[in-house]
Amino acid sequence: MELSEARPTGRSRARGQPLGKLGLRGAAATYLLVMVALPVATLAREGLSKGLAELGRALVHPVARGAVFLTLETALVMAAVNAVMGTLIAYVLVRYRFPGRKLLDVLIDLPFAIPTLVTGMMIVTLLGPRAALGQLFEAAGVRVVYAPPAIILALLFVTLPLVVRTVQPVLHELDRADEEAAYTLGASEWTTFRRVTLPAIAPAIVSGALQSFARALGEFGSVVVVAGNIPRRTLTAAVHVFGEVESGDVHAASAMSLVLVTISFCVVLVVSARQRGAHG
Amino acid sequence: MAERAGGGQGRVRVVLIGAAVLYVGTLVLLPAFSLLRGALGGGLRPFVEVLARPDVLAALGMTAKLTAFAVVVNGTLGTALAFVLVRDRFVGKRVLHALVDVPFALSPVAVGVVLLSLFGKGGLLRPITDALGWEVAFAWPAMAMATAFVTLPFVVREVGPVLEEMGTDQELAAYTLGASPFVTFFRVTLPGIRWGLAYGTTLTMARAIGEFGAVLLVSGGIAGKTETATVFVYRALEDRDDRGAYVVATVLALASIGLLLLLDLMRRKRGARAEPGG
Amino acid sequence: MGIVARDLVKRFAGGSGRAVDAVSFEIGSGELVALLGPSGGGKTTVLRILAGLESPDEGRVLLRGVDVTDVRVQERNIGFVFQSYALFRHMTVRENVGFGLEIRGKSRTEIDRVVSELLALVRLAELGGRYPHELSGGQRQRVALARALAPGPSVLLLDEPFGALDAKVRLELREWLRRLHEERAITTVFVTHDQEEALSVADRVIVMNRGKVEQIGTPEEIYDRPATAFVAGFVGSINELEGEVRGGRAALGSLAVHAPPGAGDGTSVRAFVRPHDVELVGVTSRVEKRSSVEVATARVERLVRVGWMVRIELTLDDDQPLTVELTKDRVAELGLAEGEEVFVNLRDAKLFVQDYSI
Ligand SMILES: Nc1ncnc2c1ncn2[C@@H]1O[C@H](COP(=O)(O)OP(=O)(O)O)[C@@H](O)[C@H]1O
Ligand SMILES: [Mg+2]
Numbered sequence: 033m034e035l036s037e038a039r040p041t042g043r044s045r046a047r048g049q050p051l052g053k054l055g056l057r058g059a060a061a062t063y064l065l066v067m068v069a070l071p072v073a074t075l076a077r078e079g080l081s082k083g084l085a086e087l088g089r090a091l092v093h094p095v096a097r098g099a100v101f102l103t104l105e106t107a108l109v110m111a112a113v114n115a116v117m118g119t120l121i122a123y124v125l126v127r128y129r130f131p132g133r134k135l136l137d138v139l140i141d142l143p144f145a146i147p148t149l150v151t152g153m154m155i156v157t158l159l160g161p162r163a164a165l166g167q168l169f170e171a172a173g174v175r176v177v178y179a180p181p182a183i184i185l186a187l188l189f190v191t192l193p194l195v196v197r198t199v200q201p202v203l204h205e206l207d208r209a210d211e212e213a214a215y216t217l218g219a220s221e222w223t224t225f226r227r228v229t230l231p232a233i234a235p236a237i238v239s240g241a242l243q244s245f246a247r248a249l250g251e252f253g254s255v256v257v258v259a260g261n262i263p264r265r266t267l268t269a270a271v272h273v274f275g276e277v278e279s280g281d282v283h284a285a286s287a288m289s290l291v292l293v294t295i296s297f298c299v300v301l302v303v304s305a306r307q308r309g310a311h312g
Numbered sequence: 313m314a315e316r317a318g319g320g321q322g323r324v325r326v327v328l329i330g331a332a333v334l335y336v337g338t339l340v341l342l343p344a345f346s347l348l349r350g351a352l353g354g355g356l357r358p359f360v361e362v363l364a365r366p367d368v369l370a371a372l373g374m375t376a377k378l379t380a381f382a383v384v385v386n387g388t389l390g391t392a393l394a395f396v397l398v399r400d401r402f403v404g405k406r407v408l409h410a411l412v413d414v415p416f417a418l419s420p421v422a423v424g425v426v427l428l429s430l431f432g433k434g435g436l437l438r439p440i441t442d443a444l445g446w447e448v449a450f451a452w453p454a455m456a457m458a459t460a461f462v463t464l465p466f467v468v469r470e471v472g473p474v475l476e477e478m479g480t481d482q483e484l485a486a487y488t489l490g491a492s493p494f495v496t497f498f499r500v501t502l503p504g505i506r507w508g509l510a511y512g513t514t515l516t517m518a519r520a521i522g523e524f525g526a527v528l529l530v531s532g533g534i535a536g537k538t539e540t541a542t543v544f545v546y547r548a549l550e551d552r553d554d555r556g557a558y559v560v561a562t563v564l565a566l567a568s569i570g571l572l573l574l575l576d577l578m579r580r581k582r583g584a585r586a587e588p589g590g
Numbered sequence: 591m592g593i594v595a596r597d598l599v600k601r602f603a604g605g606s607g608r609a610v611d612a613v614s615f616e617i618g619s620g621e622l623v624a625l626l627g628p629s630g631g632g633k634t635t636v637l638r639i640l641a642g643l644e645s646p647d648e649g650r651v652l653l654r655g656v657d658v659t660d661v662r663v664q665e666r667n668i669g670f671v672f673q674s675y676a677l678f679r680h681m682t683v684r685e686n687v688g689f690g691l692e693i694r695g696k697s698r699t700e701i702d703r704v705v706s707e708l709l710a711l712v713r714l715a716e717l718g719g720r721y722p723h724e725l726s727g728g729q730r731q732r733v734a735l736a737r738a739l740a741p742g743p744s745v746l747l748l749d750e751p752f753g754a755l756d757a758k759v760r761l762e763l764r765e766w767l768r769r770l771h772e773e774r775a776i777t778t779v780f781v782t783h784d785q786e787e788a789l790s791v792a793d794r795v796i797v798m799n800r801g802k803v804e805q806i807g808t809p810e811e812i813y814d815r816p817a818t819a820f821v822a823g824f825v826g827s828i829n830e831l832e833g834e835v836r837g838g839r840a841a842l843g844s845l846a847v848h849a850p851p852g853a854g855d856g857t858s859v860r861a862f863v864r865p866h867d868v869e870l871v872g873v874t875s876r877v878e879k880r881s882s883v884e885v886a887t888a889r890v891e892r893l894v895r896v897g898w899m900v901r902i903e904l905t906l907d908d909d910q911p912l913t914v915e916l917t918k919d920r921v922a923e924l925g926l927a928e929g930e931e932v933f934v935n936l937r938d939a940k941l942f943v944q945d946y947s948i
Binding site: 056057059060061063064065067068069070071072074075078117120121123124125128130132136138139140141142143144145146147148149150151153154155157158163185188189192221222246247249250251252253256257270271273274277282285286289292293296297299300304 | 324329339342344347392396411414515518522524525528542545546557561564573575
Binding site: 479481482484485486487488489490491492495499500503504506 | 663
């Protein structure tokens with residue numbers, strides 16, 4: 033290409049923004065606003081359409097209140113178990129080499145891939161009243177399916193990857209020299225884990241647990257199948273929303289959704305604020 | 313990384329590995345096998361029979377259609393969004409960034425509720441859609457919106473970091489070699505983000521196939537018309553059509569396991585290329 | 591003229607002041623020029639302005655006599671080698687090198703021919719099928735060069751081309767760039783912060799600091815006649831002494847050299863002394879102090895062997911530090927050891943009148 037052929041193109045050059053690019057970017061931003069901001073605004077508007085007092089009334093109804101409490105309770109228990117077991121699994125995956133490790137690593141993601149409704153069915157086929165294992169528990173006087181334990185089980189299943197996948201990379205990045213230094217100073221593996229490793233990965237564990245908690249609040253597909261959905265006993269908030277929609281009360285459904293979404297948002301905000309803080 | 317540890321690691325190691333394997337085994341594998349057994353208990357014949365049923369075929373077709381929609385829309389606009397969030401500087405960028413993750417924080421039923429209050433009976437936008445003669449709620453447009461909404465973050469989240477890590481050096485190098493921005497995008501940028509895009513798209517697919525709550529609320533559940541595979545399974549369970557529910561659930565589970573293996577493969581491929589190359 | 595830069599000015603949004611401040615220079619066709627200066631001095635920005643990757647706020651750029659200030663980078667027909675190499679990661683070496691030709695719609699056979707020729711030139715003929723991540727740093731650098739050369743640019747611009755390489759590879763590639771330039775005679779500008787690299791490779795050197803041009807000249811001019819205190823300090827000097835003019839001589843503590851022309855008594859001066867411009871007369875206990883020359887006594891603090899040379903760190907009797915370099919043999923001849931007193935004398939120093947205008 034000859035220089036003399038070069039055409040001046042004014043101020044817009046390689047760094048300038050061609051119109052097509054601007055259009056695409058505008059479309060992308062608009063898409064996000066319409067798809068996300070609009071729904072959130074709608075939810076807030078519907079939930080609050082009859083005022084805060086009405087929102088409160090919708091929530092003090094015993095069925096609604098029971099659903100919120102059950103949801104929080106089961107999510108809390110799940111988050112605690114998940115924090116411990118997720119950390120243990122991440123530690124094992126990062127620190128040990130053993131046959132089947134690859135498979136274990138892949139299995140961790142399975143809950144993300146499997147439809148939550150199918151997750152619920154799996155649990156029912158395993159522990160339901162017609163399953164051998166279910167009858168065993170029944171005989172022992174323990175009700176699993178159509179009772180809170182199945183809800184917790186379903187939540188543990190669907191949130192399994194969250195703590196593992198948050199802790200794993202942090203553990204991986206962790207300088208092994210820190211732990212080795214502790215060993216050379218005579219610390220046992222447990223002491224080293226508690227005093228050196230755990231403090232370093234604690235923020236990730238908390239992040240992962242909070243994320244799984246937020247995710248559990250809105251879980252629907254698996255819970256609706258395993259819970260039995262008995263008002264005030266095994267009816268969670270998300271299933272309650274579904275019931276209200278079915279019975280035609282979109283306003284009550286909006287109010288409950290708004291509560292769920294608000295709690296989730298707060299948790300997610302805490303998580304992202306922590307992450308931003310951790311990055312400097 | 314070689315395995316080393318201090319102290320009496322032998323027993324600790326065995327106990328920890330055992331605990332992890334046992335936990336994942338009971339929580340994930342056992343239920344999965346139990347489902348498979350339920351579905352294949354009567355052999356392959358009833359399995360095939362169920363798959364030939366028109367309502368099952370229609371439900372699977374609807375899921376495929378919605379998934380394709382989500383992949384196309386979020387593949388293109390999600391990539392464009394990633395560009396905006398990584399490359400552009402503007403007021404309100406942080407807000408936009410935070411908005412991307414909102415679908416992950418929203419319960420699927422809440423998404424359904426929102427769509428109903430927009431397009432359902434007495435919905436906010438109902439006058440407009442009625443005037444235009446569009447059927448949105450209890451028809452595929454609302455289901456498509458629900459699916460696209462819940463899968464929106466995947467492509468953005470996967471492509472964004474790749475784009476950030478790649479920087480603009482390779483693109484500028486292409487400019488100095490005479491390539492136009494258009495050619496540069498297709499020859500340099502797109503190949504550079506292809507693994508991120510493929511990964512994000514596969515996640516989108518997995519999530520779209522499995523979406524249930526939001527779609528259930530807005531689908532109206534008309535058998536053979538507005539039913540997705542997951543909604544079909546739910547109705548089949550309600551109707552005591554256990555065989556139908558098991559078979560379709562198994563198909564869904566197998567599809568997601570297939571996608572999962574694909575993801576694992578991509579992760580390894582991408583990992584091999586992740587070192588700085590230039 | 592190959593390249594003309596006229597009064598280039600560049601301010602960055604958010605940056606304080608001018609990253610490039612009224613920079614002008616002319617580079618002849620076929621010249622090999624180094625842009626030398628400390629990090630943050632504005633060298634990369636100037637190079638990017640020449641390439642068209644950055645647009646100047648003020649000033650013009652001419653390539654081969656044509657004003658290209660408003661011409662897009664794609665149409666400037668330049669070859670640019672990025673500091674990070676910026677190889678296309680998803681393309682093989684051959685695909686990388688052929689990219690510019692492909693863009694220009696050249697035929698497959700011609701692309702193959704040119705790519706093969708260039709890969710032979712950069713001695714990578716066997717590695718054409720590899721991906722960038724399968725190459726060493728030096729090999730990547732050579733691919734980046736071949737890629738920049740492939741379309742036959744009229745100007746070659748290189749940003750810190752050897753910066754990220756280890757010492758041995760760096761020397762090799764330097765030599766190689768010199769030879770390539772002799773063969774192809776493309777107008778070439780390379781950025782470096784390494785004075786030795788600039789002085790040994792380039793025909794001419796442009797020294798930049800804080801966005802301004804400090805001096806333009808041949809390596810000899812830059813080294814022997816630094817125009818500013820900055821250049822004297824940046825190029826080849828380790829020792830910096832303070833003093834003032836007294837009786838036509840510049841007194842630097844216990845040492846003295848001739849005063850700069852036109853500096854009256856009492857003028858403050860700064861002297862830059864190269865390590866090899868310090869004469870080590872001998873150990874005080876073994877040689878007579880000759881009164882005809884101004885010698886000072888100093889104490890040997892440390893002897894550091896660096897290969898064939900020995901770096902000797904001295905403290906003058908007025909506590910100013912002074913570094914000298916001698917060969918191993920000379921040190922043995924003088925019988926130097928740490929802790930001994932020696933006579934020292936300055937053969938030469940670059941003197942600058944202290945600027946109090948700040
Ligand atoms: N894109 C940019 N945005 C803001 N400031 C920049 C940018 N590029 C360079 N600068 C600033 O301009 C000055 C010169 O930078 P540069 O040209 O990279 O120097 P050099 O290559 O000599 O190290 C530096 O102070 C740097 O921080
Ligand atoms: Mg630089």
